[in-house]
Amino acid sequence: MSTKTIIPIGPYHPLQEEPELFKLYCEGEIVKDIEWETGYNHRGIEKINESKTFDQVFFVVERVCGICSTSHPFAYANAMEELAKAEIPDRAKYIRTIIGELERLHSHLLWVGLAGHFLGYNTVFMWAWKYREIVLDLFERITGNRNNYAMFKIGGVRRDIPNSQIADIKSVLDTLKPKVDLLTGAVMDDPVIHARTKKVGILSKEDIINYGAVGPTARASGIAIDVRKDDPYAAYPLVNWKVITSEGCDVFAKAEVRLLELYESISIIDQCLDKMTHLKEGDILNPVKNIPEGMAFGRAEAPRGEVFHFVKSDGSNSPVRHKIRAPSYVNIATFKKSCVGQTIADATIILAAVDPCYCCTERMAFAYDYCTGKKIMNGLDLIRISHQKTNELKMKM
Amino acid sequence: MGLGSYCFKKSLWVFHFGGASCNNCDIEILDCLTPRYDVERFGILLVGTIRHADVLLVSGSINKKDKVRLIELYNQAPKPLLVVAFGACGCTGGIFAEGIPFAGPVDKIIPVDAYIPGCPPKPEAILAGILKLTNK
Amino acid sequence: MTAINYDILPDILKLNFNSDIRRIVIQQRKRLVVYIRKESLLEIANYFLDELAYRFIIATGMVSDKGYEVIYHFSDDKNGYIINLLTELEESKPEIESLANLIDAANWIEREIHELYGIKFINHPNLTKLISDGLWKDNEFPYARKKGDNQNPAGL
Numbered sequence: 199m200s201t202k203t204i205i206p207i208g209p210y211h212p213l214q215e216e217p218e219l220f221k222l223y224c225e226g227e228i229v230k231d232i233e234w235e236t237g238y239n240h241r242g243i244e245k246i247n248e249s250k251t252f253d254q255v256f257f258v259v260e261r262v263c264g265i266c267s268t269s270h271p272f273a274y275a276n277a278m279e280e281l282a283k284a285e286i287p288d289r290a291k292y293i294r295t296i297i298g299e300l301e302r303l304h305s306h307l308l309w310v311g312l313a314g315h316f317l318g319y320n321t322v323f324m325w326a327w328k329y330r331e332i333v334l335d336l337f338e339r340i341t342g343n344r345n346n347y348a349m350f351k352i353g354g355v356r357r358d359i360p361n362s363q364i365a366d367i368k369s370v371l372d373t374l375k376p377k378v379d380l381l382t383g384a385v386m387d388d389p390v391i392h393a394r395t396k397k398v399g400i401l402s403k404e405d406i407i408n409y410g411a412v413g414p415t416a417r418a419s420g421i422a423i424d425v426r427k428d429d430p431y432a433a434y435p436l437v438n439w440k441v442i443t444s445e446g447c448d449v450f451a452k453a454e455v456r457l458l459e460l461y462e463s464i465s466i467i468d469q470c471l472d473k474m475t476h477l478k479e480g481d482i483l484n485p486v487k488n489i490p491e492g493m494a495f496g497r498a499e500a501p502r503g504e505v506f507h508f509v510k511s512d513g514s515n516s517p518v519r520h521k522i523r524a525p526s527y528v529n530i531a532t533f534k535k536s537c538v539g540q541t542i543a544d545a546t547i548i549l550a551a552v553d554p555c556y557c558c559t560e561r562m563a564f565a566y567d568y569c570t571g572k573k574i575m576n577g578l579d580l581i582r583i584s585h586q587k588t589n590e591l592k593m594k595m
Numbered sequence: 596m597g598l599g600s601y602c603f604k605k606s607l608w609v610f611h612f613g614g615a616s617c618n619n620c621d622i623e624i625l626d627c628l629t630p631r632y633d634v635e636r637f638g639i640l641l642v643g644t645i646r647h648a649d650v651l652l653v654s655g656s657i658n659k660k661d662k663v664r665l666i667e668l669y670n671q672a673p674k675p676l677l678v679v680a681f682g683a684c685g686c687t688g689g690i691f692a693e694g695i696p697f698a699g700p701v702d703k704i705i706p707v708d709a710y711i712p713g714c715p716p717k718p719e720a721i722l723a724g725i726l727k728l729t730n731k
Numbered sequence: 732m733t734a735i736n737y738d739i740l741p742d743i744l745k746l747n748f749n750s751d752i753r754r755i756v757i758q759q760r761k762r763l764v765v766y767i768r769k770e771s772l773l774e775i776a777n778y779f780l781d782e783l784a785y786r787f788i789i790a791t792g793m794v795s796d797k798g799y800e801v802i803y804h805f806s807d808d809k810n811g812y813i814i815n816l817l818t819e820l821e822e823s824k825p826e827i828e829s830l831a832n833l834i835d836a837a838n839w840i841e842r843e844i845h846e847l848y849g850i851k852f853i854n855h856p857n858l859t860k861l862i863s864d865g866l867w868k869d870n871e872f873p874y875a876r877k878k879g880d881n882q883n884p885a886g887l
Binding site: 280283 | 758761764789802806809810811812861
């Protein structure tokens with residue numbers, strides 16, 4: 199009878215010893231079941247928002263998640279502007295779109311780095327994060343901060359991008375494209391990465407629909423849902439771009455979708471910057487005086503998928519109820535399908551493949567013995583096993 | 596020169612504890628490892644267990660469950676230990692101080708030697724903070 | 732799968748479900764709220780998921796004037812609509828049939844609503860804590876109505 203081992207999925211960097219997000223119950227090499235335990239990250243944000251004014255809520259929701267920092271204000275602004283029947287100026291639409299797409303760039307580059315690390319390619323990690331700095335510099339230039347941009351206001355945006363800066367920003371973006379080519383080539387052409395990620399962590403179309411998964415996780419299984427196309431907002435209907443899908447359903451397909459989305463994002467930002475040069479500077483806000491009573495439903499496409507906000511207003515200047523649903527909430531639930539039946543060595547890359555918001559990735563699982571319930575390995579061991587597998591494959595090839 | 600200042604003369608090994616946060620701080624800490632800031636050239640390493648650490652870096656607001664772990668960690672850590680409260684949430688709880696599960700801030704739970712404010716603190720601020728510690 | 736014409740969808744719903752539907756409010760362009768009798772939740776949700784091929788987004792629990800409300804949010808990705816089912820629960824007996832057996836996407840959110848508000852989801856496969864383990868006691872529900880309240884408990 200084989201012993202069952204529990205493997206903790208550890209966070210990328212050696213963080214905590216105990217916080218357990220996922221418990222993988224293993225029998226020998228195979229994952230038999232996965233449990234989710236938490237309590238470490240609950241902050242009570244929805245309640246905090248009930249004591250803030252509508253404009254103050256932007257600052258709180260930006261900090262729901264650090265990486266998808268703009269998507270939450272985006273969805274919230276979409277909701278409130280629908281409720282208030284407010285039209286925002288075109289220039290504000292372009293600026294919002296630019297910030298949203300820059301965020302997608304930095305988030306996908308971050309993911310590529312982490313995925314590289316989990317597979318044992320530390321150079322990919324260093325490169326991806328080094329090129330990510332170019333995007334963060336652009337953020338700092340436009341908004342004043344590398345993270346948490348405070349750009350949104352109901353009715354428009356807070357800061358303008360002067361037309362005089364546009365040519366320079368475009369040339370910085372141009373330097374990013376060859377770096378993206380480099381990373382894409384490095385990841386997509388490597389036979390060991392193919393061996394590690396193809397046919398691993400498969401999620402069928404039915405699984406995606408059953409779990410309500412969204413974002414690149416769904417698009418990698420051939421389901422073409424993207425809020426920017428399905429329920430357009432901001433400047434997305436005003437520029438040319440396409441939704442990237444793949445039929446692979448596996449980890450490789452998820453990587454492919456994210457890498458190709460990088461090119462679309464750069465193209466969208468370029469087009470928005472071009473169109474902005476023809477618009478009057480400074481016309482970035484149509485102030486909204488009152489939020490009427492009613493219910494507001496808004497969404498935006500974060501790098502990880504659809505962010506959904508529901509706000510109930512009673513005519514006062516605070517929300518009565520604010521419900522926030524991040525995409526990772528539905529995407530992480532798919533682990534039950536994608537991890538069970540796979541080997542321990544593949545567990546980290548499968549978990550990383552749905553790009554759980556780092557808040558969640560932070561505290562990952564521990565491995566427990568299926569029979570005895572004793573803790574066997576911790577997160578670092580898991581990553582080590584994954585690196586071992588990559589090395590073995592490299593030697594074979 | 597006391598034992599404490601002798602121990603911290605050279606490179607610092609850092610153990611990071613993340614509370615309930617948005618994780619921007621954690622990403623900025625990782626950013627310090629990447630080529631642009633490259634904190635490892637100072638001999639600063641992120642270690643996997645508190646028993647090897649000289650510095651306990653605490654980020655994120657602390658909720659009730661994190662508080663229990665934080666106290667355990669502090670007790671397990673070999674002394675002398677420097678504690679750094681990191682980010683607005685680590686220093687005062689930030690905006691999450693109003694939340695129901697909040698149980699901090701860090702300096703009400705364990706003694707803190709340095710504060711690095713910011714939301715999140717830039718990598719330059721992190722380096723400046725760590726270097727201030729070494730000169731302490 | 733039926734092709735959807737939103738001009739006549741309210742009529743089709745009333746035709747199929749009759750007195751189960753209390754009223755339909757068109758909140759904004761592409762946003763509908765359907766107030767239903769809570770007993771008909773499973774049937775109507777099944778119709779949305781199977782016949783109309785909607786995607787389940789999430790559910791929201793909230794305190795209302797007379798008790799609780801649970802709103803189930805669905806998305807019609809092909810047309811960009813959000814269609815919401817609103818059910819009203821009494822303060823004295825806040826329970827409703829679980830959707831988790833119909834679709835896995837509802838599993839976690841029902842656990843969360845339960846641990847925050849105390850609303851019971853009947854026949855849920857595993858109604859245990861999701862996000863607040865260790866943060867408050869087992870039969871405490873921090874967002875539940877306070878006794879005698881006729882409006883939302885005040886924010887902090």
